[in-house]
Amino acid sequence: MLELSSAVVVYCVLVAAVFLALWLWYDRRDHRRFELERRKTTFHCIRCGALYSAPPGSEMSPCPKCGHANARLKF
Ligand SMILES: [Zn+2]
Known part of the structure; x- marks a missing residue:
């Protein structure tokens, strides 16, 4: 038991x-x-105001609308 x-x-x-x-x-x-x-999902264009995403790890990414290179947003 x-x-x-x-x-x-x-x-x-x-x-x-x-x-x-x-x-x-x-x-x-x-x-x-x-x-x-x-x-x-942390890119915001400072020229035209578009929000877009880029692969993780990239610090700079060109805007798909106007081509302006934007820095990664930090929260
Ligand atoms: Zn733009």
């Missing part, structure tokens, strides 16, 4: 560890996707 209850405890701990690992993994993945999304 004692062996059975300790087996149940070990099983519960294992299930909890799996759920914790899954939660951490999803949390990290969502955070990374959010960071990528946030970095992608």
